[in-house]
Amino acid sequence: MKLLYLYRFKPTEATEKTKKLVDLVSKDNEVKEYRLYEDNPDYDKVVDMIWEADKVISWW
Amino acid sequence: MASYKFMFLIPNKMYISDALRSTLGVAVENHYGFGAVLYQKLPPVTEYMKENLEWTKDMEGDVFCVVDTMDEEAKKYNVDEVGLTPITLEELGKQILEADYVVAYGLPYQSRELPSMCADSRTVDTAKTE
Amino acid sequence: MSEEEKDMNKLGIFVTNPHQDTWRHLKGIVKAVQKAGKTARVFFTFKSVHLVQQSDFLEFVKMIPEEDFAICHDSYTCEGFDGIPTGLAEKQMRSQAYHGDIVDVCGKYISL
Numbered sequence: 001m002k003l004l005y006l007y008r009f010k011p012t013e014a015t016e017k018t019k020k021l022v023d024l025v026s027k028d029n030e031v032k033e034y035r036l037y038e039d040n041p042d043y044d045k046v047v048d049m050i051w052e053a054d055k056v057i058s059w060w
Numbered sequence: 061m062a063s064y065k066f067m068f069l070i071p072n073k074m075y076i077s078d079a080l081r082s083t084l085g086v087a088v089e090n091h092y093g094f095g096a097v098l099y100q101k102l103p104p105v106t107e108y109m110k111e112n113l114e115w116t117k118d119m120e121g122d123v124f125c126v127v128d129t130m131d132e133e134a135k136k137y138n139v140d141e142v143g144l145t146p147i148t149l150e151e152l153g154k155q156i157l158e159a160d161y162v163v164a165y166g167l168p169y170q171s172r173e174l175p176s177m178c179a180d181s182r183t184v185d186t187a188k189t190e
Numbered sequence: 191m192s193e194e195e196k197d198m199n200k201l202g203i204f205v206t207n208p209h210q211d212t213w214r215h216l217k218g219i220v221k222a223v224q225k226a227g228k229t230a231r232v233f234f235t236f237k238s239v240h241l242v243q244q245s246d247f248l249e250f251v252k253m254i255p256e257e258d259f260a261i262c263h264d265s266y267t268c269e270g271f272d273g274i275p276t277g278l279a280e281k282q283m284r285s286q287a288y289h290g291d292i293v294d295v296c297g298k299y300i301s302l
Contacts, residue, residue, distance in 0.1 A: 001157065008211060008302065014169040016069070017099065017129075024153030037214050043218035047226055050201065056300045057156070060071065060168035064293055075206070078265070082206075082286060091292025161293060163301040164230040166207045166236070 004053035005033045006046070008060060015060050022059060061090060067159035068095040073174060074168030076102055077109055080123060082165070084112045094159070097144060097150055099169050101134035103179065107143050113143060126152050170176035197281050199228040202296030204289055205242055208240040212302050216241075219300075230254065231296055234261040242266075242275035251277045260284040 005022065009015055032053065034046055050056055066086045070079040080095055086095035093116055102109075113123055125144035126134050138144045147155070156162050173179075192213055201223050205216060216232070223230045232254065234241060239261050241247065251259060256279055263283035266275070274280055 006300065008215065009168055009209075012168070014071075014171060017169050018164075021069075021098075021149055021153060021156075024150055025156050027153075029157070035213065041215070041218060043215075043222035044225065046219060047201075047222040047228075050298055050300060054259075055160075055162065057162045057164060059164050060302050061294065062278070075236065085286025086290050086293075088272075089287055091290060103288060147202075150205060161207065161299055163298065165301070167209060 001029045002048050002052065003029050003031045004052045004056045005031060006056060006058040007033065007035045007037060010037045010057055018059055025057070063090050064160035065092040065158065066094060066161045066163065067156055068093070068163045068165045068182060069156075070095060070165050071098045071169040072165075072167045073100055073103055073170060074098065076179065077106075079114070079163075079165040080109060080112050082084070083121060083123065084116045084119075087116055087119040087121045093119070093122070095122075096124040096126055096147070096155070096156065097138060098126045098129045100130055101137045102142050103174070104142075108140075124152065124155075195295045197229070197295060198297035200296040200298070201228065201230045202231045202292035202299040203230055204292065204301040205232065205234045205238040205241070206236060206292070206301060208237045212238065213226075213241050213244055216302055218248070219302075220224070220253065224253065229258065231243070231258040232260075233292060234265070235289070236262070237269065238268055239266045239271070242278070243265050247275075248277045256282060260288045262286065262288075267296070270280045 032049055034049060070076050076097060083095040083144045085095035096105060116158050123144050124147045126149055127146045128148050136160040163164045220230045258281045274283055
């Protein structure tokens, strides 16, 4: 399955808590990631990636 | 009409009740609503939340408590008293892959303990004050 | 609606919180979707209804056809508000059923 992960928030102790779950879901799947929290996200690229993926998970 | 499986992931205490409302909301629209509470003990459960949980289960959905992400007190309350279904993080991972739509609901996990103004559900015992 | 009847050029966006970054990403994604010749359908639930107070909310809502934007009426009421937010019509005050409709109509979906 082609998964797209969008990371919405800057990494903190709170967001790090989900890392284990993210790793479990990623196993044996094709994963692409985009860090929305970085400066000046390229939303055009994000939209292209959304359309390429089978499933999008907007992690915290 | 197609029926899809939703998985609502809920790490923030202030968002639990409404995430469960959204879980039920998709079930009412002929989809399968599943929720998963992570990291903590539910806030004191209201009649409204209890009804939502029962209704969600009646409509072939469920609400999980991810037991290996929380302490014993939280696990005991969520599973034994509230009635959430216990699952492990690994089992949740599988559920997420099976879901058609995954909603990482609300804000991230909140490390600060909730102050009384939004955590306390004690009621005044009017019998004692008379 | 069957899979075949979904609009594969439409993105459903379920907004679940009022964080400033959520607003920024929502605006960016919707603009990019439209730039790509596609459309978006957006639903605000729970505390994300506070986003109707953003200074550029009116500009945002004018970008989207009325039938493609709604907020949860009960959420708006439970957050202490009354009436209808400026810029919205009564028919854009909806229930959680609107979220169910989103996945019936939209070929793609994200939550924020």
